[in-house]
Amino acid sequence: MAPLRISFLIRSVYDLLPSNANLVRWGKKDDPTCPLCQGRQTTEHVLSSCKVALSQGRYTWRHNRVLQELASVISTAKGEIHPSSTSSTVFTTEGGVKMARRVDPNKHP
Ligand SMILES: [Zn+2]
Known part of the structure; x- marks a missing residue:
């Protein structure tokens, strides 16, 4: 971890x-x-x-993101390409500004 x-x-x-x-x-x-x-x-x-x-639905979104990351890591380990591995994550700051960032499931931000 x-x-x-x-x-x-x-x-x-x-x-x-x-x-x-x-x-x-x-x-x-x-x-x-x-x-x-x-x-x-x-x-x-x-x-x-x-x-x-x-x-x-913020907790559901977070829950689903964790599951997507797990699926991506498992797919990568199996040698498959998972669709979420090329997606980006949209973060919303406290002031409501949205920022997109690519997510690499193998690296912590
Ligand atoms: Zn509250």
């Missing part, structure tokens, strides 16, 4: 990701509010319990 993925995994388990609640706790921000639903934005909230993200 790529080092950044391991780091994300460990920081998510120990609630050390920069959620708004943690940024307030660390004195980096004054407001722990989720910009989507106005609830308290904890790590758990971001990863699995924001009602607005759920209603917009």
